[in-house]
Amino acid sequence: MADTYLALRVNQRGSLDELHIESLQFPELKEEEVLVKMEYSTINPSDYANVLGRYPGIAFPTTPGFEGSGTVIKSGGGEHADSLLNKKVTVVYIGTWAEYCKAPSCNVFPLLPTVSLEQAASLNVNPLTIALFIEKISQQKSKSFVQNAAASSLGKQLIKWSNRLGFKSINLVRRQEQVDLLRSIGAEYVFNTSEDGWKNQAKIVSREIGATCGFDAIAGSETNDLAQILENGGVVYNYGRLSGKNAEVGPEALMFEGKRIEGLWVLSWLERKNSKEKYETSLRIQENIDIFEKEYSKVITLEEVKDAIEPYMKNATNNKILIKIGRD
Ligand SMILES: NC(=O)c1ccc[n+]([C@@H]2O[C@H](COP(=O)([O-])OP(=O)(O)OC[C@H]3O[C@@H](n4cnc5c(N)ncnc54)[C@H](OP(=O)(O)O)[C@@H]3O)[C@@H](O)[C@H]2O)c1
Known part of the structure; x- marks a missing residue:
């Protein structure tokens, strides 16, 4: 050497x-x-x-x-x-x-x-973050969620993994090609945020499936979009800043609808896990390599x-x- x-x-x-x-x-x-x-x-x-x-x-x-x-x-x-x-x-x-x-x-x-x-x-970086998201959804005793930037590598893996677990997802993207891409991998509900009326349609689906978890990779006003779509009492988890802006949530969602915003960071989550828990999570990811x-x-x-x-x-x-x- x-x-x-x-x-x-x-x-x-x-x-x-x-x-x-x-x-x-x-x-x-x-x-x-x-x-x-x-x-x-x-x-x-x-x-x-x-x-x-x-x-x-x-x-x-x-x-x-x-x-x-x-x-x-x-x-x-x-x-x-x-x-x-x-x-x-x-x-x-x-x-x-x-x-x-x-x-x-x-x-x-x-x-x-x-x-x-x-x-x-x-x-690791994206798959372990998805494991953290699934933990959050399960802690809320929920089986559904909303995510933005859903055509990201992480977003696509989350769609496939949640489909395998039987969870329902609402997926937000900004271009029609991304809508087609996500439909082709099995996403049921996909909305193009560049089109008029998308938010009202997403709210209707959110009510149907009872979405109380939102995963926000973008920040800025997109954080508030997620807060508005979620059911009352829901939590927006901010985990990225693709817009380069600070996360914004309007007081209506916080005060009158009991919604909250929290940050998620995979590295601090990992630090709280012991070696056995981390290895078991990695094994689960490896066993589902077709998704990850x-x-x-x-x-x-x-x-x-x-x-x-x-x-x-x-x-x-x-x-x-x-x-x-x-x-x-
Ligand atoms: N907090 C944590 O612990 C943690 C862990 C892992 C990942 N992350 C975050 O997860 C996010 C996704 O990571 P990745 O590796 O999966 O990403 P990626 O594959 O690089 O994809 C990024 C996606 O975001 C879209 N995008 C970029 N800027 C946008 C904007 N301003 N508005 C709407 N969409 C936008 C892109 O769409 P276009 O093609 O249209 O640009 C693309 O589909 C990143 O923000 C990353 O930092 C956070």
Whole structure:
């Protein structure tokens, strides 16, 4: 093994131009940490926010990338870390845009033989968030929900997973192609928010199916749209800021209709789970790989990530990118 390895790095927050390749020394491992030789990763909206320095809790300089796949080649000791040695794994931890990634063993999940390393590149950030959504819906003793930005990668997986669970969903998108796309994957109720009258029609369906959970990836006035559609007492869960605006909810919904808004963040949810709970969730995702695997629109190298981020953010639907890190 060489003395150093290559990683994408950002020295200070503020601009995509900061992203560059650097040669790094291998890190020391503590007990229950492992070193993963990375094979694949992907680009998510959270990576864009992180490179720009808009993600909380990240110290700069940093190696971005929140998920990926590879093989555990070294353990810092400890029963769980040692058990992962030489296993093919999927990883959820900061620093996956690199040839090697140091991660706590509790954030590294061995792959079922039916799951490939390519599929495992993106089996965490969105799928685990969907597991969190299902937990929220179940806590409300509900079986239905409304989501916006529903043609996102996460939105499509949520539709397929909720169909498998027998849940009903109302899906909001902004273009007709996205309506057609979601109908083609089995979405029953899809509304194009660019068309007149969509909100009243969505409210009628919401009443029929008793939707009390709303999942908001956009913020701005779209948060209020969700609040208006939900049944009284419903909760809007904001989990993204695709509009770049603050979430807005009108006082009518809050005061007179007993509705609430809450934020959801998969990383803080994961921190509250123990190793066994995290692994069982990953296993459930892997067992349903037909739902959670992504169709990648292209394959790029680490060197090509910098130029790929902005075009992906501007044209995100059906445009997930696979980063091939391992060199043949
Ligand atoms: N809080 C958490 O823990 C957490 C975890 C995972 C993901 N997320 C969030 O989940 C969201 C989806 O992630 P993803 O990876 O699935 O996204 P993605 O595949 O990159 O897709 C983004 C989708 O959002 C649509 N969109 C973008 N800006 C929009 C706007 N202003 N109004 C309406 N639609 C808009 C895009 O449609 P067009 O093609 O029309 O642009 C596209 O369909 C992101 O906001 C991400 O940050 C949050």
